[in-house]
Amino acid sequence: MKKKVWMLLSVLMITVLGVFVGCSSDVVTEEPETKEEVVVEEKTETTDQDTEKEEKEVEKQVVNLYTDRHYDTDEELYKLFTEETGIEVNVVKGKGDELIERLVREGEDTEADLLITADAGRLHRAKTSDLLQPVESEVLTTNIPENLVDQDHQWFGITMRARILAYAPDRVNVEELTTYADLADPKWNDKILVRSSTNIYNQSLVASLIAIQGEEATKEWAAGVVENMAREPEGNDRAQATAVVAGEGDIAIMNSYYIGKMINSSEPEEVKVAESVKIFFPDQDTNGTHINVSGVGLTKHAKNQENAIKLMEFLSSETAQEQYAQANYEYPVNPNVEPSELLQSWGEFKTQDINLSLLGEYNAKAVEIMNEVGWK
């Protein structure tokens, strides 16, 4: 009995080991594009076989990307980039913070060259976690305005959105709409619609207010907004606009591009909703409307640096910027590119004049304040 047990065990061990080795060698051959590329530059001694292999690999340039943007528009852009340069783009999509955590854990061995996230606060977190490195590129600095770029050039904004107010024109006198600060005024009691405090867009809005007016004032403001909420926060940005039209509240705080998407929705009812609300850019006479960016940064241990910078530059180019603006209703960061017609119809607006790194610096404080005042 005992003998049999041991025999079975050793057979099992051998099988496991076999599978293990099998898997790992599989993986190696499966992903030549991520590994061999580096070698092309570094390796000096090669056998004939290797040279042959190398020749093949030279054609297969890659750049590896972690991103929390999932839009099909982005995929199209990567394809376009590959067509233009021959550099393949490999993508891992996930949630921003989790991708950052993954980068932390992978350390210097990471395969990722670029990190793209849809929030400046997160880019800042990546920077402070020592995951990014500065990039000096004339193309990038010409294409992207300074306030949308990290002070140390560790990340660059590639698209922009505004956190606007969508209101019911029949119930709200537009003359009365002024600033974000005003939303805490008792006159809006039971009228404000906004999603929960776990949402990064709201966190960044609050962080921007901390940057502008300080903690105390912001806390008072947040408490006032909570007081004025038409209902407990629920649903996403689209749901807020819908609630305005349904009469649950009068003013929704939401991102600009969702209105664009709703107007172009395949669902007729949603189009109706988007067409019945009006858009207001707060703080035009004061600090400007809160904006946020999606941005890109080169990872500290990027192994395909040149390709990565090429992709960064491409994303800031007019071609790419037009694509973002047309297909996703985001504002281009490149001043040479016009926003889409729809966005233009909303008019130009003054943007909050703060460096977006501050959104990251004050993020934790913003979350704390929201918890304290009971912003669900």
Added chain:
Amino acid sequence: MGMGLGRSKRHINIWSILSLIIILLILVPNLNIFVNIFNEPNDTWDHIKTYLLKDYTINSLTLVIFTGLFATIIGTSLAWLVSVYDFPLRNFFKWTLILPLAIPPYIAAYTYNGLLSYTGAIQSFLRNNFDIYVNQKYFDIMSMQGTIFIFTMFLFPYVYTITRGFMSKQSADLIENARLLGKSPTSIFFRIVLPLSRVAIIGGVSLVVLEVLNDYGVVNYYGIQTFSTAIFTSWFGMGDIDSAIRLAAILMIIVFIILFSEKMLRGRKKYNYTTTKVRPIRPYELKGMKAWLAFLYAGLILMISFIIPVIQLMDWALLSYRKVLDSEFFSLALNSVLVALIASFIMVVIALIVANNNRLSHNLLSKIYGRITTLGYSIPGAVIAIGVMVFFINIDHRLYWLYQLVDSNSGKLVLSTSVVMLIFAYVVRFLGIGYNAVDSGFEKIGITFHEAARTLGKNSIETFFKVDLKMISPAVLGGFLLVFIETLKELPLTLLLRPFNFNTLATKSYEYANDEMIHEAAVPSLLIVLISFIAIYMYNKISQRKGA
């Protein structure tokens, strides 16, 4: 069963050794994360304690208690109905009532909200045809009640499947004897069936409870703050992974107390067959009014938990399929199925080993093993993901020499950038589901047959393959099915641990839903439902042939 020496000998055998290895593999990545608990609490922790913990705990408990209760009532009553009675379409309901499991709860949450919202089909219809404007508060599903509704309707099949599997194999003699003795159906149900099925019911409910505690998608969308939102807020909102893990640990301890106290309360009581005759119950035909009531009840539940959401998803898919369907979509579907099949197979094999060990050696250690298999199910997916990642990066560093032997150009991160890591994480996460199914299968057949075979001179391995495995094959299949569907739907692990350019149906539907593109999300969601549907249908065919 010997004493003294004989007993200690029993503890060390192939099953216990394999179980130990497996349990260690599951524990190590989790321990990696849990060492953080011993770090000094920081300021964030104080903040969490003051502002988040109380409300979040109350919300979580409310969700768990009500969902658990309703899922038990619906699941058990339906299981009893289709096992013991005959009524119109009974055979159809028997297997279709598992189908709600094919719809991920967060997709269900989006679907029901879409259906009921101002722009949804119901309200648009009223508005556009009759000019009726309703008060939104009657249509607002984004509330505590709504969340309980979603969880109940899309998780009750856990209770239903496991309990039905048990009841359909229930020794018919007991029930028929009781009938002969003039007991009413109600009294048979409460006095005989319920106590006998307790293990199965509790197995099912504990899955429901864990699923609820772990959910982030539904509660986040509906704006209900729970323990899992607290974990995410502290981790991602405040960038404090230590506090997040502390929260996860507290959650896990609560879960463990619940699971363990159940096992302890049950103690040595064992319910299983005492005769060799295992035959299914002869269904008792319901007539007239009663038959229709049974039909209506089962029909209504199926309607709400499967048919309505699927119709809504189809409606949306029609609006968006042109944008979504392409050649990549096909490979994505194939990916999903393949990975889920591999992971499910591994899990069932492991579950069999650990459950068999638990059965053969009645000591505390083997019981603990059993509980550890459900460990992964009680920790938030994102936390497991980090644990597994750290574990694999560690392995990669240790095996670097081997990689270089195979391929001198190899990078350092091989396993941790491959699908192997993902599959391993699936196993850690869902093993408990497979284990519960297999374990309740073993509970049912008991140890008598096994001991008989052993007395006849077969060793435990032969007995396992020739006797045990055959007897519990329906339970094994059931476990495989549940695990397969779960893996197909899985989200947080896949998002975080996937290799480059690796998509599954679940990640695709999540990406769309998360970007507020619910119409586009409908197509991959429907495909998840369809594949799960096929799996359930096949399972049904197989188990019918076996006469289950």
